[in-house]
Amino acid sequence: MKILAINGSPKSDGNTAQALQVLLQEVQNENIETELVTIGNKTIHGCIGCSRCAEQQNRQCVSFNDSVNELLPKMFAADGIVLGSPVYFAGINGTMKSFLDRAFFVSWVNGGLLRLKVGASVVAVRRSGGSAAFDQLNKYFQISELTTVGSCYWNIIHGFIPGEINQDLEGLRIVRTLGRNLAWLLKLVEHGRGHVVPPVLEEPVMTNFVR
Numbered sequence: 001m002k003i004l005a006i007n008g009s010p011k012s013d014g015n016t017a018q019a020l021q022v023l024l025q026e027v028q029n030e031n032i033e034t035e036l037v038t039i040g041n042k043t044i045h046g047c048i049g050c051s052r053c054a055e056q057q058n059r060q061c062v063s064f065n066d067s068v069n070e071l072l073p074k075m076f077a078a079d080g081i082v083l084g085s086p087v088y089f090a091g092i093n094g095t096m097k098s099f100l101d102r103a104f105f106v107s108w109v110n111g112g113l114l115r116l117k118v119g120a121s122v123v124a125v126r127r128s129g130g131s132a133a134f135d136q137l138n139k140y141f142q143i144s145e146l147t148t149v150g151s152c153y154w155n156i157i158h159g160f161i162p163g164e165i166n167q168d169l170e171g172l173r174i175v176r177t178l179g180r181n182l183a184w185l186l187k188l189v190e191h192g193r194g195h196v197v198p199p200v201l202e203e204p205v206m207t208n209f210v211r
Contacts, residue, residue, distance in 0.1 A: 001186050002033040004078040006071070008085035008096025010040040015124040015159040018166075019175050020084040023122060026179025032186060035074070039099050040086075042067040046098040047105060054109035061102050068102045075103060080118035080186055081146065083137045090129030092136050104140045112145060116198055118189060119146035120182050122155040122175055124165060130156035149185055151178035 005024055009016035017038065024034040045064045052062035059076065060069050075081060083100070085092040092100075107113040121137035123130050134154055141148045155178055157171030158164070165171060 001079045001190055003027050003080040003082055004074050005036045005082035007036060007038040008040045008093055012038040014162045015165045016084045016086050019122050019124050019157045022172060022175045023179040026176050027183045030183035032183055039067050040093060040095050044095050044098045047101040053106045057110055059110050061106055068099055072103060072106060076113045080182060083121040085123050085133060085137060087123055087125035087129045087133045090132045092133050100140050104144055108144060112201060115145040117146050118149060118185050120149040120178055124157050124159060126160040149182045151181060
């Protein structure tokens with residue numbers, strides 16, 4: 001089993017990355033492989049809605065060859081996905097949104113390649129706007145049929161200067177609990193593999209409300 005954690009912050013050692021490391025340590029304690037990658041310091045173009053990934057069905061973004069295409073095979077191979085983002089104006093940062101829009105759309109139109117994986121998210125914020133950004137991350141999981149892991153409170157940790165999250169004792173407990181719950185759910189999924197029949201994937205249908 002393997003967890004891929006994606007750090008949307010431009011800082012590879014900032015509070016978002018540190019929170020992800022706390023989470024991943026709990027997963028590693030359960031002998032589950034982890035990998036943490038930072039994409040917030042990359043140049044990633046937003047989705048342009050060309051739908052060529054749907055036409056070509058090659059599991060890649062056809063319009064731009066960047067970190068999205070580099071990470072898509074790792075995302076599809078992982079058993080679980082963890083998303084971490086800083087909070088910018090009560091939402092996730094722009095690079096993270098560009099990455100997720102394209103990555104999850106490629107998965108969606110190529111037959112749901114992230115479907116039934118396990119997902120968890122965490123956000124780091126100075127003061128306010130964390131719950132809105134947290135909700136934004138979870139919506140990527142929900143539309144893609146990932147099973148989302150919860151914790152003992154919403155997965156928000158506070159800090160401004162890198163390392164300040166260590167003063168948020170409740171936030172650290174939330175993140176640690178999230179990591180343990182994630183590992184537990186992954187083991188349940190692995191234990192049921194081959195014994196529990198997965199739900200049937202229906203053919204997609206789209207209903208447009210303006211014609």
